[in-house]
Amino acid sequence: MKETATKKSEKNVAVNRKARHDYFLEEYLECGISLTGTEIKSIRDGRVQFNDAYISIYKGEAWIKGMHISPYKYGNIFNVDPDRDRKLLLHKYEISKLFDKVRLKGYTLIPTRMYLKDGKAKIEIALAKGKDLYDKRQTEKLRDASREMQKALKFRS
Secondary structure, three states, X not given: OHHHHHHHOEEEEEEOHHXXXXXXXXXXXXXXXXXXXXXXXXXXXOOEEOOOOEXXXXXXXXXXXXXXXXXXXXXXXXXXXXXXXXXXXXXXXXXXXXXXXXXXXXXXXXXXXXXXXXXXXXXXXXXXXXXOHHHHHHHHHXXXXXXXXXXXXXXXX
């Protein structure tokens, strides 16, 4: 019962749909993000893009690179660079576990969605392995077959 209550308090701000197309997503993790005051206002307006974003681990800290948060339209001199690197808020043991998997097994870390949870911005990151071209075609073929089956079942009933 508690899970449904927390799901209702989440509001999706941005979803990286391209990630499911380009990667096999295996392990998900929720983390916070370090922001300034005008950035959180832009996020609440839904002005976030992270199609080409990725997460790198540098000196024991996780950083998100390539994420664009548009400047707040009512901001002033306190607006910051929209493409700057932002620190992710994770525990040290989580960072070390992710770093080991990325280093040893050839995975990468990518953001899959950003959402507001109880007024705080959260990012869902995924441990991902890249798809080859034939994997992408196979996934699309399975999705089309599933869609056709659903259409046939709907027509039959």
